[in-house]
Amino acid sequence: MNRVVVPGEVLAEKPLRIDNSFVDGEKTVSSVLGMFDEQRMSLIPLEGLWYPRKGDSVIGVIDEARMSSYNVDLNAPYKGMIIAKFTKENLRRGDVVEALVRGIDDTKVVILSSPRRLSGGKVMDIKPSKVPRVIGKEKGMLKQLISGTKANIMVGMNGRIWIHGGDIKLATEAILKIEKEAHTSGLTERIRSMFPAGSAEEQTEQEGVPENKE
Amino acid sequence: MGGSGEKPQLIKEGKRLDGRAFDQLRPLKIEANVLKNAAGSAYLEWGNNKVLAAVFGPKEALPKHTQDPDKAVIKCRYSMAPFSSIEGHGRSGQNRRAIEISKVTREVFEKAVMLDYFPGNEIEIFIEILQSDGGTRVAGITAASVALASSGIPMYDLPYAVSVGKVGEDVILDLNMIEDNYSDADMPVAIAPRSNEVLLLQMDGSLTKEQFSKGMEYIKNAGKFISAEQRRALSAPYETSAAKYEGKQ
Amino acid sequence: MASTIDAVKGSYVLELMENGTREDGRSLLDFREITIEKGVIPNAEGSARVKLGNTTVLVGIKADIDSPMKDKPDEGNLMVSAELLPLASKNYEPGPPGEDAIELARVVDRGIRAQNMIDLKSLFIEKDKVWSIFIDVYVLNYDGNLFDASYIAAVAALNNTKIPKYEDEKLNRSETTQLKLNGIVTSCTFAKLAGKVVLDPTGNEESVMSARVTISNDENSIRSMQKGLSGSFTQNELEELISVSFEKSKELRDKIGN
Numbered sequence: 001m002n003r004v005v006v007p008g009e010v011l012a013e014k015p016l017r018i019d020n021s022f023v024d025g026e027k028t029v030s031s032v033l034g035m036f037d038e039q040r041m042s043l044i045p046l047e048g049l050w051y052p053r054k055g056d057s058v059i060g061v062i063d064e065a066r067m068s069s070y071n072v073d074l075n076a077p078y079k080g081m082i083i084a085k086f087t088k089e090n091l092r093r094g095d096v097v098e099a100l101v102r103g104i105d106d107t108k109v110v111i112l113s114s115p116r117r118l119s120g121g122k123v124m125d126i127k128p129s130k131v132p133r134v135i136g137k138e139k140g141m142l143k144q145l146i147s148g149t150k151a152n153i154m155v156g157m158n159g160r161i162w163i164h165g166g167d168i169k170l171a172t173e174a175i176l177k178i179e180k181e182a183h184t185s186g187l188t189e190r191i192r193s194m195f196p197a198g199s200a201e202e203q204t205e206q207e208g209v210p211e212n213k214e
Numbered sequence: 215m216g217g218s219g220e221k222p223q224l225i226k227e228g229k230r231l232d233g234r235a236f237d238q239l240r241p242l243k244i245e246a247n248v249l250k251n252a253a254g255s256a257y258l259e260w261g262n263n264k265v266l267a268a269v270f271g272p273k274e275a276l277p278k279h280t281q282d283p284d285k286a287v288i289k290c291r292y293s294m295a296p297f298s299s300i301e302g303h304g305r306s307g308q309n310r311r312a313i314e315i316s317k318v319t320r321e322v323f324e325k326a327v328m329l330d331y332f333p334g335n336e337i338e339i340f341i342e343i344l345q346s347d348g349g350t351r352v353a354g355i356t357a358a359s360v361a362l363a364s365s366g367i368p369m370y371d372l373p374y375a376v377s378v379g380k381v382g383e384d385v386i387l388d389l390n391m392i393e394d395n396y397s398d399a400d401m402p403v404a405i406a407p408r409s410n411e412v413l414l415l416q417m418d419g420s421l422t423k424e425q426f427s428k429g430m431e432y433i434k435n436a437g438k439f440i441s442a443e444q445r446r447a448l449s450a451p452y453e454t455s456a457a458k459y460e461g462k463q
Numbered sequence: 464m465a466s467t468i469d470a471v472k473g474s475y476v477l478e479l480m481e482n483g484t485r486e487d488g489r490s491l492l493d494f495r496e497i498t499i500e501k502g503v504i505p506n507a508e509g510s511a512r513v514k515l516g517n518t519t520v521l522v523g524i525k526a527d528i529d530s531p532m533k534d535k536p537d538e539g540n541l542m543v544s545a546e547l548l549p550l551a552s553k554n555y556e557p558g559p560p561g562e563d564a565i566e567l568a569r570v571v572d573r574g575i576r577a578q579n580m581i582d583l584k585s586l587f588i589e590k591d592k593v594w595s596i597f598i599d600v601y602v603l604n605y606d607g608n609l610f611d612a613s614y615i616a617a618v619a620a621l622n623n624t625k626i627p628k629y630e631d632e633k634l635n636r637s638e639t640t641q642l643k644l645n646g647i648v649t650s651c652t653f654a655k656l657a658g659k660v661v662l663d664p665t666g667n668e669e670s671v672m673s674a675r676v677t678i679s680n681d682e683n684s685i686r687s688m689q690k691g692l693s694g695s696f697t698q699n700e701l702e703e704l705i706s707v708s709f710e711k712s713k714e715l716r717d718k719i720g721n
């Protein structure tokens with residue numbers, strides 16, 4: 001049984017390790033407004049923020065190019081940084097990049113690796129808590145978005161999405177709808193109905209995240 | 215306190231002017247996420263009080279000298295609209311009262327919010343009193359709690375606040391404006407509901423130790439209802455729309 | 464932001480507190496030595512300088528002819544202000560009062576008003592003409608607990624305030640009458656540090672306290688309370704501190720009375 005919990009709400013009368021919760025004495029307590037699955041002991045935030053984790057794929061915008069590093073805006077309370085000697089890309093202010101979180105330093109700066117420049121296209125920001133829904137189980141939702149709009153779509157865990165080619169307007173509409181109705185069931189069906197008939201059946205062979213063709 | 219003119223009879227035959235029992239709250243209704251541009255927000259109606267609270271951030275704290283390298287800082291602004299009072303046109307802007315309320319409100323949330331997550335950042339809390347009818351600071355804190363939670367900022371607890379006061383020798387809960395103006399004591403309190411720790415305490419007037427204790431009991435009992443309404447405001451959007459779509463399946 | 468040196472002092476104070484001792488050897492619920500000098504500013508209608516350990520606060524009181532507030536035409540005015548002077552601490556900066564000074568002034572104001580120490584109706588002169596009493600709290604040296612020092616200084620200054628004579632539309636400051644007061648209000652400020660609660664915190668203790676509460680009272684009633692900082696108190700703690708405050712205020716009233 002899933003239930004909505006609020007900050008300060010007791011999840012269990014014993015200390016447990018659950019994401020987005022904390023232990024207070026003998027109790028495990030939610031720190032967020034979230035959906036709590038009692039069977040799987042998982043707590044998924046319904047609103048808000050992205051907490052960087054090693055291996056997260058993110059989309060950022062270069063804020064500042066320095067001699068030895070690049071500062072990256074991640075649409076988050078954390079600054080990103082790419083160390084120049086770890087990349088062959090010659091990046092400039094304003095460039096959009098896809099990169100992986102390599103680690104978080106003591107001052108909560110997110111160190112990024114393997115940056116890839118994304119040329120052209122559009123960038124939109126959604127609530128990071130809705131990202132899992134945009135991607136979907138086994139990337140199902142994302143595949144459907146890509147085949148339905150014929151666009152290249154890359155989704156960063158930080159809530160930033162890059163859309164290139166295809167029907168950008170339709171892709172934007174669909175993503176906003178997913179963001180708005182993320183907590184509801186039957187969403188995959190409703191998104192499919194937004195696309196031209198037949199397009200969703202054209203399952204492309206490409207895996208959810210397409211290669212950058214630039 | 216501070217009322218002018220003839221003091222009205224605030225209690226008749228064991229009931230208050232608006233018919234409430236001594237320990238009875240005014241009707242309270244909260245709605246979460248009412249503003250588009252804020253990270254989180256809440257609209258609250260409590261008796262005739264109408265309050266809007268909004269949260270922005272976490273984002274880089276500016277100017278830079280306000281940054282704390284170890285944790286986020288909270289910046290709080292409580293403000294009353296010049297048209298908010300049943301009396302004359304109020305002076306808008308940050309008068310001394312508003313500055314003090316902003317400070318004690320900030321201190322409530324410095325305890326409740328997990329600031330360690332966002333070093334160097336600021337979290338802004340704006341509380342706008344659109345209509346006032348006594349107890350605006352506790353209404354503002356109760357609304358700001360919901361606004362913070364609705365933004366997804368992690369918190370240790372969801373504080374609520376309410377005031378008690380005294381008329382003659384009777385302790386009463388949740389004073390409206392006329393009671394506030396002519397009461398013999400007023401004591402706004404904010405509580406962290408899980409531990410019942412006191413996060414905000416102000417008082418003026420005249421109170422014995424026994425009356426203080428009785429007031430605290432009124433507050434903690436009322437807190438169950440206030441917390442439940444905060445919870446309802448936060449969870450309702452998810453529960454109702456989920457049910458709506460599940461019905462279609 | 465606290466300098467490294469301050470941080471060292473703070474952790475020293477916390478270490479002492481773990482063993483229940485304080486930097487000046489006081490027990491947890493004792494005041495530092497209090498000295499009160501009244502009438503130190505003869506030009507003012509009333510004044511007092513109070514030393515609470517090394518904390519020094521000067522309060523000056525002026526009375527002026529004024530018009531009444533619109534909603535209280537038959538009452539005089541009372542205005543409390545506080546200045547944290549830059550010479551009192553390296554953390555105080557010149558400029559308009561910040562939130563700490565405003566809080567200090569408003570907490571002292573509330574206690575005096577709640578006590579009805581000054582009968583504001585007695586300050587009425589004639590239609591549209593009343594006395595305004597200005598209480599200015601000047602913090603001259605900071606070593607913690609400005610609240611109690613300011614309360615004592617304000618009340619002591621009021622205690623020796625003489626109102627000038629008003630005749631023929633003129634103020635005569637050479638002929639005066641004593642300002643009448645209803646009782647005395649004092650305050651006790653407690654700080655929480657290392658899980659313990661102390662009365663009358665020093666500057667070093669305040670630098671590491673997590674919460675503060677000021678309780679003002681007379682013989683019978685609590686008159687005002689103000690909690691400060693992000694830490695918290697339990698109801699039980701507050702009930703105990705209220706009892707301590709009633710107990711300790713006897714000493715303070717005796718001191719001010721003389």
